[in-house]
Amino acid sequence: MTTLTIKFHGYQEDILQRIMSAGIAETKSEAIRMALLKLAVDIGIIDEIKLLKGMQKKLAKDRLSPDEILKEISSVKNESVSG
Structure with a gap:
């Protein structure tokens, strides 16, 4: 760190x-x-796809529901598109 x-x-x-x-x-x-x-x-x-997949794995380890994972991925995609 x-x-x-x-x-x-x-x-x-x-x-x-x-x-x-x-x-x-x-x-x-x-x-x-x-x-x-x-x-x-x-x-x-x-790579954005690798980043999103990595985030999805981390969120899954944190025991979030599939809906919460999709919401987080959608949020990151929207930031990437609108930014």
Whole structure:
């Protein structure tokens, strides 16, 4: 695990607050991790299908219902399409 201290000002700080206010992420750290994954998918570093399958496996291990798993996958797909 890597620990970073990052200072955000102005527009970047506003973006983080909007993400948290919208309930997309619970913390700034979570928002940054989500953005990093989105960037990696967008520029082709990781495959979106493999990412979604990995998330599905993790959610299954967490013992979520199939409906909850589909909702989580749908949420990630929508973020990838609309972002």
